[in-house]
Amino acid sequence: MSWERAITIKTERELSIMRQAGRINALALQRVRELVRPGVTTAELDKAAEEVIRSHGAQPAFLGVPGAYPYPATLTVSINDELVHGIPGKRKLKEGDIVSIDCGTIFEGYVGDSAFTMGVGEISKEAQELIEVTEKALAIGIDKLRAGNRVGDVGAAIQAFVEGQGYFLTREYTGHGVGQAMWEGPQVPNYGVAGRGTLLRSGMTIALEPMVLAGTEATWVLPDQWTVASKDGGLTAHFEHTVAVMNGDPVILTQP
Ligand code: MG
Ligand code: MG
Secondary structure (H helix, E strand, O other), rough: OEEEEEEEEOOOOHHHHHHHHHHHHHHHHHHHHHOOOOEEEEHOOOOOOOOHHHHOOEEEOOOOOOOOOOOOEEEEEEEEEEHHHHHOOOOOOOOEEEEEEEEEEOOEEEEEEEEEEOOOOOOOHHHHHHHHHHHHHHHHHHHHHOOOOEHHHHHHHHHHHHHOOOEEEEOOOOOEOOOOOOEEEEEEEEOOOOOOOOOOOOOOEEEOOOOEEEEOEEEEEEOOOOEEEOOOOOOEEOOOEEEEEOEEEEEOOOOO
């Protein structure tokens, strides 16, 4: 899957608004993290995130996103084999599940986009290792988001690490520029060739998001037409931050 969208270079003022959007988004995710436990429904998590976002004068960014039908919630909540875009509802989290939660916030017209995966109660050693590898892959990628590097340097570093650990990366879903739109250029795959692709510059804002699968890279879309899951039923994990290149270096915008 590949697309071309405009790349926007943000001003200091825009970056400061994006930092506020990112902070509100982080507060919503922090609240969700506190609520994750066996027995909680994914709809309860969704409601809590929406309340935090709206209480700060912001709006959920995912609500109404076009697809087979408009996306109906604030969060995507993807459990175990579900990689991304799981729709919140009556399903209850169970001890031993791992859950990936993605949230987007619009504040004063700018988007913050961030995700994490965590365990529900006690989880297996394999699940814990998958989560740790995915989180570290994000950190490795963020470190490459520097002026003068290219998009391929970011993807190549993530790919070398994740595949070196024996895991798989989807080729169908990628990171992306973000700003007034949730998806801007450049597209930032979690794989690539060092030295290739768009040149990174100060003022770019990128939602970097490694999506890692334990079994194979193959995915399928569930009958709800949104949820993306591993084809083999294996576990998956997802971490994401919105990052600005500022004065040449990466600054994470989606933290409290
Ligand atoms: Mg996201
Ligand atoms: Mg994203």
